[in-house]
Amino acid sequence: MDLTDTQQAILQLIAERIESEGAPPSQTEIARAFGFKGVRAAQYHLEALEQAGAIRRIPGQARGIRLVQAPAVEKLAEPGLPDSVLRLPVLGRVAA
Numbered sequence: 001m002d003l004t005d006t007q008q009a010i011l012q013l014i015a016e017r018i019e020s021e022g023a024p025p026s027q028t029e030i031a032r033a034f035g036f037k038g039v040r041a042a043q044y045h046l047e048a049l050e051q052a053g054a055i056r057r058i059p060g061q062a063r064g065i066r067l068v069q070a071p072a073v074e075k076l077a078e079p080g081l082p083d084s085v086l087r088l089p090v091l092g093r094v095a096a
Helices: 005-021 027-034 039-051
Strands: 055-057 065-067
Touching: 005 027, 005 039, 005 065, 027 039, 039 055
Parallel strands: none
Antiparallel strands: 055 065
C-alpha cells in the first residue's frame, strides 16, 4: 500500500481517535487538524485511503470511517499501572 506522508498521518489520526475516543474523526476535524482550507481536501485523502484498502467508509453514516487493518498506534505507558491493565473509552452512562 503506497500512501503519501499526509495519507499516513491521516490514517494515524483516525487510529488514535478511535483508540482514545472510540470513534473516528469527522471530515471537518480531519481538515482542521491538517490545516486544509476546505473539507474537500480531507474527502480526497479519504477516497485515496479507501482505494488503497486502508479504510472502509460507510455511506450516509456520520463518522463512517472504519480501519481495514489497524496501524500500530504508539501507546504511552502510564506510571504505576501494570501492563495487564486495559483502558476502555466510556461511551455513555447508565442510570443506577
